[in-house]
Amino acid sequence: MTIAEVSKKYDITSDTLRYYERIGLIPPVPRTKSGIRDYDENSCAWIELMKCMRKAGVQIEALIEYVALFQKGDETIDARKALLIEQRRQLQERMKEMQLSLDRLNQKIDKYEKGLMKAEKKLR
Numbered sequence: 001m002t003i004a005e006v007s008k009k010y011d012i013t014s015d016t017l018r019y020y021e022r023i024g025l026i027p028p029v030p031r032t033k034s035g036i037r038d039y040d041e042n043s044c045a046w047i048e049l050m051k052c053m054r055k056a057g058v059q060i061e062a063l064i065e066y067v068a069l070f071q072k073g074d075e076t077i078d079a080r081k082a083l084l085i086e087q088r089r090q091l092q093e094r095m096k097e098m099q100l101s102l103d104r105l106n107q108k109i110d111k112y113e114k115g116l117m118k119a120e121k122k123l124r
Contacts, residue, residue: 001039010047017047024064025050027071057094058087 007014020026021037026046029037039047046067053063066083069076 001044003037003039006039006044006047010051012047012051020050023060024067025060027067056091058091062087
């Protein structure tokens, strides 16, 4: 696939795809004889993974480290697993914080809704 096709498929700009490759967020993309990027299934799988991880709030530095470890081979499996476990822990912590914020918002909204109901009853 061309960079334009990948850009459209994953809703990510061509510049971002180039940037991800340049900083090591995705492994080097195969190229045609003329040097044009030719995204294969493996490249697309990396893009999907990085989009998912970034949406989850995983830091770019951690993802770059993960890719670098992956490229070193099977001797880094334990290190990769440890990195992912730490990222999961951080994500779970953020989710707890977000749930607390959501609960607080719901309480505030509930108070307003109950207050409006009381006010409406007085008008009837």
